[in-house]
Amino acid sequence: MFIINTVLKLNRTMAKKPGIPKGTRDFSPSEVARRQYIMQTIRKGFEHFGFHPIETPSFENYDTLMGKYGEEGDRLIFKILNSGDYLSKVNDEVLEERSSQKLTPYISEKALRYDLTVPFARYVVQHQNDIEFPFKRYQIQPVWRADRPQKGRFREFFQCDADVIGSTSLWQEVEFVLLYDSIFTNLGVHGVTIKINNRKILSGIAEVIGAKDKLIDFTVALDKLDKIGEEGVRKEMEEKGITPEAIDKVSPLFNLNGSFTEKLEQMTQMLSASEEGMKGIEELQFIYNEVESVGLKSANFKLDVTLARGLNYYTGAIFEVAAPDTVQLGSIGGGGRYDDLTGIFGLKNMSGVGISFGLDRIYLVMEELGLFPETVNASSKVMFLNLGSAEMAYSLKAAMQLRELGIKTELYPDNAKIGKQFQSADKKGIPFVVVVGSQEMETQSYTLKNLTSGEQETLSFQQMIERLQ
Amino acid sequence: MFIINTVLKLNRTMAKKPGIPKGTRDFSPSEVARRQYIMQTIRKGFEHFGFHPIETPSFENYDTLMGKYGEEGDRLIFKILNSGDYLSKVNDEVLEERSSQKLTPYISEKALRYDLTVPFARYVVQHQNDIEFPFKRYQIQPVWRADRPQKGRFREFFQCDADVIGSTSLWQEVEFVLLYDSIFTNLGVHGVTIKINNRKILSGIAEVIGAKDKLIDFTVALDKLDKIGEEGVRKEMEEKGITPEAIDKVSPLFNLNGSFTEKLEQMTQMLSASEEGMKGIEELQFIYNEVESVGLKSANFKLDVTLARGLNYYTGAIFEVAAPDTVQLGSIGGGGRYDDLTGIFGLKNMSGVGISFGLDRIYLVMEELGLFPETVNASSKVMFLNLGSAEMAYSLKAAMQLRELGIKTELYPDNAKIGKQFQSADKKGIPFVVVVGSQEMETQSYTLKNLTSGEQETLSFQQMIERLQ
Numbered sequence: 003m004f005i006i007n008t009v010l011k012l013n014r015t016m017a018k019k020p021g022i023p024k025g026t027r028d029f030s031p032s033e034v035a036r037r038q039y040i041m042q043t044i045r046k047g048f049e050h051f052g053f054h055p056i057e058t059p060s061f062e063n064y065d066t067l068m069g070k071y072g073e074e075g076d077r078l079i080f081k082i083l084n085s086g087d088y089l090s091k092v093n094d095e096v097l098e099e100r101s102s103q104k105l106t107p108y109i110s111e112k113a114l115r116y117d118l119t120v121p122f123a124r125y126v127v128q129h130q131n132d133i134e135f136p137f138k139r140y141q142i143q144p145v146w147r148a149d150r151p152q153k154g155r156f157r158e159f160f161q162c163d164a165d166v167i168g169s170t171s172l173w174q175e176v177e178f179v180l181l182y183d184s185i186f187t188n189l190g191v192h193g194v195t196i197k198i199n200n201r202k203i204l205s206g207i208a209e210v211i212g213a214k215d216k217l218i219d220f221t222v223a224l225d226k227l228d229k230i231g232e233e234g235v236r237k238e239m240e241e242k243g244i245t246p247e248a249i250d251k252v253s254p255l256f257n258l259n260g261s262f263t264e265k266l267e268q269m270t271q272m273l274s275a276s277e278e279g280m281k282g283i284e285e286l287q288f289i290y291n292e293v294e295s296v297g298l299k300s301a302n303f304k305l306d307v308t309l310a311r312g313l314n315y316y317t318g319a320i321f322e323v324a325a326p327d328t329v330q331l332g333s334i335g336g337g338g339r340y341d342d343l344t345g346i347f348g349l350k351n352m353s354g355v356g357i358s359f360g361l362d363r364i365y366l367v368m369e370e371l372g373l374f375p376e377t378v379n380a381s382s383k384v385m386f387l388n389l390g391s392a393e394m395a396y397s398l399k400a401a402m403q404l405r406e407l408g409i410k411t412e413l414y415p416d417n418a419k420i421g422k423q424f425q426s427a428d429k430k431g432i433p434f435v436v437v438v439g440s441q442e443m444e445t446q447s448y449t450l451k452n453l454t455s456g457e458q459e460t461l462s463f464q465q466m467i468e469r470l471q
Numbered sequence: 472m473f474i475i476n477t478v479l480k481l482n483r484t485m486a487k488k489p490g491i492p493k494g495t496r497d498f499s500p501s502e503v504a505r506r507q508y509i510m511q512t513i514r515k516g517f518e519h520f521g522f523h524p525i526e527t528p529s530f531e532n533y534d535t536l537m538g539k540y541g542e543e544g545d546r547l548i549f550k551i552l553n554s555g556d557y558l559s560k561v562n563d564e565v566l567e568e569r570s571s572q573k574l575t576p577y578i579s580e581k582a583l584r585y586d587l588t589v590p591f592a593r594y595v596v597q598h599q600n601d602i603e604f605p606f607k608r609y610q611i612q613p614v615w616r617a618d619r620p621q622k623g624r625f626r627e628f629f630q631c632d633a634d635v636i637g638s639t640s641l642w643q644e645v646e647f648v649l650l651y652d653s654i655f656t657n658l659g660v661h662g663v664t665i666k667i668n669n670r671k672i673l674s675g676i677a678e679v680i681g682a683k684d685k686l687i688d689f690t691v692a693l694d695k696l697d698k699i700g701e702e703g704v705r706k707e708m709e710e711k712g713i714t715p716e717a718i719d720k721v722s723p724l725f726n727l728n729g730s731f732t733e734k735l736e737q738m739t740q741m742l743s744a745s746e747e748g749m750k751g752i753e754e755l756q757f758i759y760n761e762v763e764s765v766g767l768k769s770a771n772f773k774l775d776v777t778l779a780r781g782l783n784y785y786t787g788a789i790f791e792v793a794a795p796d797t798v799q800l801g802s803i804g805g806g807g808r809y810d811d812l813t814g815i816f817g818l819k820n821m822s823g824v825g826i827s828f829g830l831d832r833i834y835l836v837m838e839e840l841g842l843f844p845e846t847v848n849a850s851s852k853v854m855f856l857n858l859g860s861a862e863m864a865y866s867l868k869a870a871m872q873l874r875e876l877g878i879k880t881e882l883y884p885d886n887a888k889i890g891k892q893f894q895s896a897d898k899k900g901i902p903f904v905v906v907v908g909s910q911e912m913e914t915q916s917y918t919l920k921n922l923t924s925g926e927q928e929t930l931s932f933q934q935m936i937e938r939l940q
Contacts (some may be wrong), residue, residue: 020535020593020597021532021818022527022532022535022593022597023530023532025530026529026530026734028527028597028598029526029527030601030754031523031525031608034524035647036528050875050880051874052851052880052881053878054849054850054851055507056497056499056500056503057506058491058498059491059492059495059496059497060493060551061492061627062492063490063491063492064487066491078554080551080552081551081552082549082583083550083551083578083579085546085549085617087571089569089570089571090571100566101558102555102557102558102559110552114529124491124733125497128490128491128726134895134899136884136899138881140874141645144529155805158528164899169884169885170885171857173863174711177682184875219620272565296867332686348489356852380524381523382521382795385521388640388642395764395765398642398645398649398761398765399645402649402765405520405653406519406774408515409519411519411521412520412521412607412641413646415605415638415640415642416605418642426603427602430603445678
């Protein structure tokens, strides 16, 4: 009994040591400030381009999410346990089987959002009568995945998506390239590469090599061209069962070079026998011409025929954004066109196209390149020290006026030793401190100390504002 | 077999009709815009007063949340089902019992955040070595409760909290009153009433009536004074077992009137025998004096000795904010001081004080009073119509410049009938439409139509900007 009690106590003590579930994160004030800065910049970009925000619930009905992301996706969806006596709805037979997979639908009828696309499709179908199409929506919300956590991969993370639904116009694709360029430019992330491909080109290649089912193998092999060279790629393709004759037909792919248009010309010769392939080339040429005509501010725009993100999902353009060359981080955004987004919920023939920004990776890029403006921090601008009640009353009045001017202002709450108060401001990264003693009160002034330079001045209220603004 | 197939098909068709879990909400673009406006105003207020944002994960470890909100709270916490073969960790004995309550800890080790206070306490303890105290944090995030949904009560809703932890200074209470006033003033919600009480006064009353255990009954009865009069209240108190003699001792409570200070004077006579009660009066007097000295911009500040929110939780000041009298909506904010917030996680003697804003209710108040500025909407400012490819290319260049100036601009993506395009802009609530045809292109001009007034002008780019800004 004594041992049991001790174990229980130990358990209780251990349980008290607080932590958070693996794959999740606490964000400190400075991290929140930086994340907000990125999100606000993306939000503004979306809005200037005419996208409007929606928000959907964190959890959806079980049936809304299940079966939409493949078997692996189903497994990675966080299910919410029903409230109350959930077992009362489970019959003995099901329980005795002891199959977690079979039991789940009986004890869970809700699940956490896995991405923003399926909830968006559900939203469009549910509210179709209130929506004016084409509908340009953006959505910035967290999603949850029961993935194995690893560096840069979390179980809770934000997605930032913009989509247009209800139009097949290629002007959307043009606008999305401009939007990527605009937002990354505004973030100060110059030199990203916006890669584009078209599912129709991939289909055309499959047609030419006479092996639609081998397209993924083919694309995966082709993607290694930089690393293993033409011989290596050919070898891998042959191993996957693609004949040398078929490979020869698309051999221009091994030597694609030159400008966007030059690459397209080389592709044209190769895909001339495929109607779909030619359509893909035509679409890419249109997008390229119009983007070129407006001009990009800081991004590169590149044709990448190996790009195949979510191959079975996209039906037209495929986008991916690579971080600037100086940072080894891979993709920081992506998207594409999908011809039947809402079909799963019963609304047919709704073509959509959209892009996504990878918040966490963009954060890492900006941190690595030192791109966060100095003004983006969570510190107050100024702290009034506390030298006593009368002094605090005098200070508070001034503080309220500074706050109305938009200056982040705090007052040290306790009448602690002055050294401790200075230290506190310093540790919090507050650049200015105001000292108000009896002398300042008599002369209606404020002693302002710049903690960075050490400079100290006794000022009128108006002068203090000028220094702080 | 035929019947089964038909049933399966029916099920599949029915499953397709999309909806969302009860108690949750989709937010349309205009709703998101208005909610963002409120949240941004609150966020700015918090920051100007020197509060810094943190964010915590949507789900916490099961043990972090359970047992912190009472039995009822435990029941209302949404638990997340473990991933994978969660039943493998359950032994036969537990399963055969068929007790949902007993099974839960075996199949769930995470739960959705129920409020922001417990995660904040956990955060402070976990990161105590990185935090400079007193720590002023704010947090604006959703919480989830498996409450029975009803009008104005949801299963997912945002909380907006600001707290200071690590100081017992009453200047914090003063600042929180000013903060409430400042934020509601900035939202345009004038005439809210900030009610204050002090737990020590309630303890003093209990001491005087000689019945600490009857304090809740006493407070509930006293709260009905307006409705049932002094006689009614006395009767209810006696029914609850409070003696007439005890009631007589605190009879000034039935006739509290006059200013804040006058009320305090009446309380002083009544509570003079209670040291704790007198301390409460002293604290309130200090807070009142300092608030009065700075002055409130639009709120009323009122002593309400019946105020007892979360009685067992608060140890000092208790706050509640009532909507302006013209709106019947009850409390739109509340808070108070708690002397041992982090003790549950092993960090003792951390006094905290905080306030909360009720986003959903504030939204309803602002909607009812028509307080959302016209500029807060999700519509684009201008739409360029699509009269063909050359016209679109010309328009897109202009659109990009407008966007850079911060003007929300969209282009109609398809070359549809002009009437349909006008209609679309109108339905979307876009106030301006630009028509570019061959004539405009030749003369480097733009025809701008104001959809509200019907006015139409052909303008240079510079003139168009002036109209739109």
